[in-house]
Amino acid sequence: MSDITKIRAAADRLSGHARLTPLLNSPLLDARAGRQIFVKAECLQWTGSFKYRGAWSAVSALTPQVRANGVLAYSSGNHGQGVAFAARQHGISAAVLMPADAPRVKIDNTRAYGAEVILYDRATEDRDAIGAALAQARGLSLIKPYDDEQVIAGQGTIGLEIALQARTAGIRQGQVLTCCGGGGMTAGIALALHADAPGLQARPAEPEGFDDTARSLAAGHILRNDRSAGSLCDAIVTPQPGALTFPILQRLCGPGLVVSDDEALQAMALAFTHLRIVLEPGGAVALAAALFRADVSDQVIVVGSGGNVDPAVFLTALQRFGT
Amino acid sequence: MSDITKIRAAADRLSGHARLTPLLNSPLLDARAGRQIFVKAECLQWTGSFKYRGAWSAVSALTPQVRANGVLAYSSGNHGQGVAFAARQHGISAAVLMPADAPRVKIDNTRAYGAEVILYDRATEDRDAIGAALAQARGLSLIKPYDDEQVIAGQGTIGLEIALQARTAGIRQGQVLTCCGGGGMTAGIALALHADAPGLQARPAEPEGFDDTARSLAAGHILRNDRSAGSLCDAIVTPQPGALTFPILQRLCGPGLVVSDDEALQAMALAFTHLRIVLEPGGAVALAAALFRADVSDQVIVVGSGGNVDPAVFLTALQRFGT
Numbered sequence: 001m002s003d004i005t006k007i008r009a010a011a012d013r014l015s016g017h018a019r020l021t022p023l024l025n026s027p028l029l030d031a032r033a034g035r036q037i038f039v040k041a042e043c044l045q046w047t048g049s050f051k052y053r054g055a056w057s058a059v060s061a062l063t064p065q066v067r068a069n070g071v072l073a074y075s076s077g078n079h080g081q082g083v084a085f086a087a088r089q090h091g092i093s094a095a096v097l098m099p100a101d102a103p104r105v106k107i108d109n110t111r112a113y114g115a116e117v118i119l120y121d122r123a124t125e126d127r128d129a130i131g132a133a134l135a136q137a138r139g140l141s142l143i144k145p146y147d148d149e150q151v152i153a154g155q156g157t158i159g160l161e162i163a164l165q166a167r168t169a170g171i172r173q174g175q176v177l178t179c180c181g182g183g184g185m186t187a188g189i190a191l192a193l194h195a196d197a198p199g200l201q202a203r204p205a206e207p208e209g210f211d212d213t214a215r216s217l218a219a220g221h222i223l224r225n226d227r228s229a230g231s232l233c234d235a236i237v238t239p240q241p242g243a244l245t246f247p248i249l250q251r252l253c254g255p256g257l258v259v260s261d262d263e264a265l266q267a268m269a270l271a272f273t274h275l276r277i278v279l280e281p282g283g284a285v286a287l288a289a290a291l292f293r294a295d296v297s298d299q300v301i302v303v304g305s306g307g308n309v310d311p312a313v314f315l316t317a318l319q320r321f322g323t
Numbered sequence: 324m325s326d327i328t329k330i331r332a333a334a335d336r337l338s339g340h341a342r343l344t345p346l347l348n349s350p351l352l353d354a355r356a357g358r359q360i361f362v363k364a365e366c367l368q369w370t371g372s373f374k375y376r377g378a379w380s381a382v383s384a385l386t387p388q389v390r391a392n393g394v395l396a397y398s399s400g401n402h403g404q405g406v407a408f409a410a411r412q413h414g415i416s417a418a419v420l421m422p423a424d425a426p427r428v429k430i431d432n433t434r435a436y437g438a439e440v441i442l443y444d445r446a447t448e449d450r451d452a453i454g455a456a457l458a459q460a461r462g463l464s465l466i467k468p469y470d471d472e473q474v475i476a477g478q479g480t481i482g483l484e485i486a487l488q489a490r491t492a493g494i495r496q497g498q499v500l501t502c503c504g505g506g507g508m509t510a511g512i513a514l515a516l517h518a519d520a521p522g523l524q525a526r527p528a529e530p531e532g533f534d535d536t537a538r539s540l541a542a543g544h545i546l547r548n549d550r551s552a553g554s555l556c557d558a559i560v561t562p563q564p565g566a567l568t569f570p571i572l573q574r575l576c577g578p579g580l581v582v583s584d585d586e587a588l589q590a591m592a593l594a595f596t597h598l599r600i601v602l603e604p605g606g607a608v609a610l611a612a613a614l615f616r617a618d619v620s621d622q623v624i625v626v627g628s629g630g631n632v633d634p635a636v637f638l639t640a641l642q643r644f645g646t
Contacts, residue, residue, distance in 0.1 A: 043599040112351050276366040276601035276630030307599030311645030322634030
């Protein structure tokens with residue numbers, strides 16, 4: 001079961017490996033938003049997203065014998081980079097199955113971290129079948145992107161850091177908005193906050209059309225998205241909440257928030273101008289919710305979860321919303 | 324006299340106000356550069372540049388009676404924003420004299436921090452005369468951008484942090500490259516490293532055509548630039564090294580490094596892709612030197628000194644050098 005003990009154990013394993021990312025804010029951004037916004041800048045994490053934490057946690061939790069055979073990941077890009085780099089640091093091989101339409105920068109970087117990248121066609125090929133055959137043939141351990149206790153525990157270390165940083169910043173009450181795909185980070189953070197900062201409540205934020213978590217929380221049971229592609233927020237497009245993550249979200253999280261692709265792009269431009277960090281669309285969804293939704297706490301912490309973005313997409317954000 | 328005692332005193336005054344900025348690196352950036360590069364990300368500092376440190380140091384060092392009359396700064400933008408925000412935090416007024424051709428984002432932000440911005444024409448008006456008349460009429464204290472002991476002391480706190488962070492990262496020998504205009508930051512960092520990390524040597528980096536410090540160090544006496552404008556690196560274009568800063572640079576720094584505007588733009592694009600931070604051209608000069616000059620140590624620390632850049636300039640960097 002996922003719990004705070006596993007998160008603290010993951011924090012011990014991650015110590016000296018994961019970066020303690022800063023909690024950033026800006027008086028000019030606050031003036032613009034009409035509330036105080038603090039951004040946990042996980043785009044500054046190794047490999048450019050929080051995914052490195054879960055990847056390191058899971059890879060380091062394998063027994064040395066099992067680990068030595070290598071690992072396998074499915075990923076649109078950020079999880080793959082995290083697994084690739086964590087594997088390299090452990091001296092083992094990694095194979096990463098990526099959709100052929102993943103952002104170029106993510107494919108290139110996953111290769112650059114030393115992983116074998118295997119591309120597949122989302123529309124016509126069965127990722128799970130390809131992965132299962134590969135894992136069987138080579139004895140690889142599958143590192144799932146979110147529905148894995150050690151991955152949830154690794155992402156939960158963000159929540160431990162937020163609890164401490166919020167206390168230092170004098171924040172005791174409020175909401176912590178997360179960019180939510182399958183819910184691994186949201187679940188981990190919710191568990192950590194429940195233990196270490198009970199005045200802070202996690203709330204998932206999602207892109208329009210891919211708000212499976214918000215709808216599932218409202219319905220009280222798991223619902224799927226109608227579409228599987230077509231959002232700028234590629235990093236957090238998943239078919240439905242995870243079997244392990246959803247019960248945690250149901251127990252601990254506030255209602256989901258939904259933003260448009262345009263709002264995510266505008267959040268990227270404001271993070272550029274006021275915080276000088278690079279966010280990708282899927283990593284800017286929580287910030288967009290804090291900027292543009294009314295029903296958010298006056299002091300709010302958001303996770304800027306990743307910054308691996310093709311220059312063309314960043315150009316669009318600046319051209320349309322840069323000031 | 325500028326010395327380590329003043330820097331440590333400034334660090335005490337800055338404690339709880341300045342951000343401890345992270346020292347970032349990336350294995351993919353290192354592979355690209357052929358050396359290990361660590362970036363002290365001062366673009367994440369309040370107001371988006373290291374200038375906030377010197378501004379806070381100088382404003383906080385004034386006696387309360389003198390301070391109450393308000394402060395005045397000359398600035399192409401970053402120093403002005405630092406002074407404006409530090410003044411607001413002290414509850415006093417700030418007037419900032421800025422060239423009318425300063426980047427729009429810097430003018431807007433200086434105003435947004437509550438300062439009165441007075442624009443002048445670089446070509447036809449005498450900044451010093453305008454400023455002197457204003458200071459006299461209102462009893463304002465002039466906060467100089469670099470040739471001021473308390474400003475040098477404030478910037479020197481970057482060096483104290485680098486000394487600690489380098490030790491944690493296992494770096495004991497090597498060079499620390501700074502983006503150098505009038506030399507306030509370079510002098511402060513050089514003094515701090517000399518005291519706390521004697522294996523690390525500061526070296527100023529400058530844009531082509533505005534390499535007054537490199538030429539002055541080589542000549543052994545202060546030389547001026549031929550031009551006063553025309554570099555993308557607006558933040559670090561100054562007429563000549565400072566009277567207070569140059570002797571410190573002569574005593575403690577290695578030879579200067581020079582980069583082209585194109586190299587600065589390329590460094591911005593690489594920082595975007597691999598570190599997910601926003602650097603302005605003048606804030607990317609030290610990184611550019613680490614990337615593109617041969618005579619730099621195998622392990623090198625660079626200051627990413629600022630990130631206040633108009634979107635159009637950032638677009639150019641990504642369009643030309645983004646990958």
